[in-house]
Amino acid sequence: MTRRTIIFDFDGTLADTMPDLVDALAASLPEHLHSGGRPARELVLELLQLPPRQMIQRVTDLTGWSPAQIQAVQMRVGADLPTRLFPEVPGVLVALKEAGYVLVMSSAGSESTLRDKLKRAGIADQCDFTLGTDFEKGINKDDLPRVAAERLGMSPEEFASIAVFVADLPTDMQLAQRAGLLAIGRLGSANAEVLTAAGAQHVISDLTELQPLLERLHPPVAAETVGSSK
Numbered sequence: 001m002t003r004r005t006i007i008f009d010f011d012g013t014l015a016d017t018m019p020d021l022v023d024a025l026a027a028s029l030p031e032h033l034h035s036g037g038r039p040a041r042e043l044v045l046e047l048l049q050l051p052p053r054q055m056i057q058r059v060t061d062l063t064g065w066s067p068a069q070i071q072a073v074q075m076r077v078g079a080d081l082p083t084r085l086f087p088e089v090p091g092v093l094v095a096l097k098e099a100g101y102v103l104v105m106s107s108a109g110s111e112s113t114l115r116d117k118l119k120r121a122g123i124a125d126q127c128d129f130t131l132g133t134d135f136e137k138g139i140n141k142d143d144l145p146r147v148a149a150e151r152l153g154m155s156p157e158e159f160a161s162i163a164v165f166v167a168d169l170p171t172d173m174q175l176a177q178r179a180g181l182l183a184i185g186r187l188g189s190a191n192a193e194v195l196t197a198a199g200a201q202h203v204i205s206d207l208t209e210l211q212p213l214l215e216r217l218h219p220p221v222a223a224e225t226v227g228s229s230k
Helices: 018-028 040-046 052-063 067-080 090-100 111-120 139-152 156-162 170-179 192-197 207-217
Strands: 004-008 103-111 131-132 164-166 181-185 202-203
Touching: 004 139, 018 040, 018 067, 018 192, 040 052, 052 139, 052 181, 067 090, 090 103, 090 207, 103 111, 103 139, 111 131, 111 156, 111 202, 131 139, 139 164, 139 170, 156 164, 164 170, 164 207, 170 181, 170 192, 181 207, 192 202, 202 207
Parallel strands: 004 103, 004 164, 103 131, 164 181, 181 202
Antiparallel strands: none
16 A cells, blocks of 8 residues: 655754754753763763653663653753754655645654644645644653544554654664554664664655655555546
């Protein structure tokens, strides 16, 4: 089946924000976590490699924060980050929209924070809808494919047959694999071998490679000519 819905992870895939995000999260950790001699940035990088539910539980164990407090820190950090799109992103998104793809932006942070980021980056108009987490309601990043399917009125299986997930972290590739989505890794924070080992079916260096890849994998079906003679 032709895959015409693309879920993009925002940080690290559309925007070059991961170094700033890691530094900001490290600075937000309680002081007692800095006192053991281990760099806070190293701890944050380790946490980002965990599946979403495990990461939330690990942060709770380390800090004593509730899921709501973790989300509040994420929102504060996300709101303060500069938004630097990778140079090719605006043109690629316009071309994908013109080609008829449904474009969905997602984040491990809240949906409201993500919408603000898209507006600041000037790409909100290319987004059909957004996906974000809500820890108080028990919705973390692992749940986003299911939420997307519900918004489109599809079963998870139907959605998996038409959707692509494009992201930069190994945990994102694992998420896509569990949901049955076509997993495409953007090289950046992990090398190709790490992304592939985590479940990426394809790896791209930048987003200009995405549409040609999708059209090779799933060529658009040519419409029949109305009134053509046999």
